[in-house]
Amino acid sequence: MVQGSLNMVGYGLSAVGPGIGVGIVFAAFINGVARQPEARGQLQTIAFIGFALSEALAIIGLVLAFAI
Amino acid sequence: MISSLLTQVPAPPVPPGTPAEGFKAPGVEDFNLPPIFEGVPVLEWVDKVSIQFIVAAGFVWLFFALATKDPKVVPGRLQFLAEKFQGIVRDQIARDNIGPEFRKYVPYLVALFAFILVNNVFGILPFVQFPSFSHPGMAYALAAITWLIYNYVGIRKQGFGGYVRLMTWPPGVPGWVRVILTPIEFLSNFILRPVTLSLRLFGNMLAGHLLLLVFIFGGEYMLTVADDLVLNVLSPFAFAFAIVMTFFEAFIQVVQAYIFTVLTASYIGASLADEH
Numbered sequence: 001m002v003q004g005s006l007n008m009v010g011y012g013l014s015a016v017g018p019g020i021g022v023g024i025v026f027a028a029f030i031n032g033v034a035r036q037p038e039a040r041g042q043l044q045t046i047a048f049i050g051f052a053l054s055e056a057l058a059i060i061g062l063v064l065a066f067a068i
Numbered sequence: 069m070i071s072s073l074l075t076q077v078p079a080p081p082v083p084p085g086t087p088a089e090g091f092k093a094p095g096v097e098d099f100n101l102p103p104i105f106e107g108v109p110v111l112e113w114v115d116k117v118s119i120q121f122i123v124a125a126g127f128v129w130l131f132f133a134l135a136t137k138d139p140k141v142v143p144g145r146l147q148f149l150a151e152k153f154q155g156i157v158r159d160q161i162a163r164d165n166i167g168p169e170f171r172k173y174v175p176y177l178v179a180l181f182a183f184i185l186v187n188n189v190f191g192i193l194p195f196v197q198f199p200s201f202s203h204p205g206m207a208y209a210l211a212a213i214t215w216l217i218y219n220y221v222g223i224r225k226q227g228f229g230g231y232v233r234l235m236t237w238p239p240g241v242p243g244w245v246r247v248i249l250t251p252i253e254f255l256s257n258f259i260l261r262p263v264t265l266s267l268r269l270f271g272n273m274l275a276g277h278l279l280l281l282v283f284i285f286g287g288e289y290m291l292t293v294a295d296d297l298v299l300n301v302l303s304p305f306a307f308a309f310a311i312v313m314t315f316f317e318a319f320i321q322v323v324q325a326y327i328f329t330v331l332t333a334s335y336i337g338a339s340l341a342d343e344h
Contacts, residue, residue, distance in 0.1 A: 041160065048326065051327075059264075059271035060264070
């Protein structure tokens with residue numbers, strides 16, 4: 001007998017999108033460092049900002065899944 | 069009378085193999101900690117989270133006060149640590165994101181990074197083990213301070229009209245797109261920025277702590293449930309995964325403190341940017 005909120009299933013589905021987004025951000029970061037290793041410092045900051053922005057979608061989804 | 073009647077009702081038959089009481093999955097209600105001074109009039113608000121915030125603020129203040137009390141040219145261990153920390157924030161966060169006027173924002177960024185980092189590490193510190201930011205109040209407060217700072221410096225640098233124009237009127241966009249773009253930019257830059265900034269920190273801490281709770285309470289339940297050898301044997305794997313996730317949490321906690329600081333610096337930098 002499994003009990004729980006259907007919200008969580010919806011949240012799990014919606015987390016796919018930000019997951020793909022975070023993957024793309026870090027793939028681009030790795031590509032950039034591989035092409036130009038000396039740009040690592042600058043790219044790292046940009047990569048983390050991009051990661052944070054796409055991750056925000058998943059986090060908002062999580063909060064809404066608990067709130068509604 | 070009624071109660072005696074109720075005792076006569078036989079319990080519903082329990083199918084063999086199922087535990088007597090099911091597993092109660094941990095949820096958000098596990099984050100509501102009881103007040104410490106129950107009934108004391110002035111101190112009703114004190115609970116573990118608020119004490120953690122006070123301890124964290126005190127620790128950060130004490131650390132930097134001790135490290136810079138007697139500065140030497142050849143730094144000691146404490147002074148080296150503080151200087152290294154300040155140097156990372158100054159060079160990698162402030163200078164890269166704010167631009168030439170970064171110097172006066174470094175103190176705020178260092179304090180912000182240190183405060184959030186200490187509070188996040190409380191989440192895996194033995195005997196504390198509760199991330200303070202899994203209660204959103206202080207996250208809202210920090211995001212509000214950041215919001216006030218980047219709006220204030222933007223308005224002071226660009227003037228009110230110039231600042232609103234910079235935030236909502238990106239250059240080189242055809243007119244019909246602006247109908248959609250300007251409201252989105254306004255919403256994104258003035259309303260969603262502080263909301264996502266605080267909810268990101270809060271949500272990460274909540275989700276991470278909830279994950280640890282699920283695996284540890286689940287492992288405990290699997291270990292102590294009677295008459296189910298499979299679950300008993302599988303329970304060490306739940307504990308092992310909880311340990312693995314604790315290390316992952318340590319990484320996430322540092323990253324979240326870093327991201328909060330980087331985004332604050334980047335918002336300040338965007339407010340100070342010259343229009344091209």
